[in-house]
Amino acid sequence: MEFQYIVSDPEILSGKPIIKGSRISVQLILEWLASGASIKEIVEEFPHLPYEGVQEAVLYASRWMENEIIIETKVRA
Incomplete structure (x- = not known):
């Protein structure tokens, strides 16, 4: 999926x-949410943020989490 409002630029906020x-x-x-x-x-x-851009930020985070992998480990004492 292409995001209209979300961008990433190495020159902005790393x-x-x-x-x-x-x-x-x-x-x-x-x-904030x-x-x-x-x-x-x-x-x-x-007010410079578009409402749809803020909505899309939440969708972006949700899509990123779709690929999360959880690995459980046990620590021996």
Whole structure:
């Protein structure tokens, strides 16, 4: 899937995925949402962010997590 609003540039935030035209990372969007902010509140606080871009940040993170592999290990005492 191609993302319209999410880009990654090694010159901006060390290549972290960001909302295009900003320095707002997908990670920061997720942190705001986890702390209780709504997408509407985020866009009101940062009016240069498109509502759809913030939505797409959540979708981007979800797609990235689809490929997560969890490996359980046991530590011997």
